[in-house]
Amino acid sequence: MGKGRLAVGDKIRIQGKSTDFTQTVRSLQIESVDVRSARAGELIGLKVEREARVGDKVYKLV
Numbered sequence: 734m735g736k737g738r739l740a741v742g743d744k745i746r747i748q749g750k751s752t753d754f755t756q757t758v759r760s761l762q763i764e765s766v767d768v769r770s771a772r773a774g775e776l777i778g779l780k781v782e783r784e785a786r787v788g789d790k791v792y793k794l795v
Contacts, residue, residue: 736773737793738770738771738772738773739758739761739770739771739777739793740758740761740769740770740771741758741759741761741769741770742757742758743757743758743793743794744756744757744758744793744794745757745758745779745791745792745793745794746792746794747781747783747789747790747791748789748790748792749785749786749788749789749790750786750788752783752789754782754783756782756783758779759780760780761777761778761779762777762778762779763775763776763777763778779791
């Protein structure tokens with residue numbers, strides 16, 4: 734994450750060379766612990782509905 738905050742319920746877009754889809758964030762984890770939100774700079778785990786690949790970008794939709 735570059736700046737801001739990401740929370741459960743936010744809409745995101747995952748985009749890459751062969752990836753392009755949107756979804757709602759249904760769960761977030763930090764160090765295998767469920768959290769409701771994360772700040773910019775934190776490493777998070779995010780469950781995705783389709784395949785995402787190394788190098789894909791994640792954008793928060795506002």
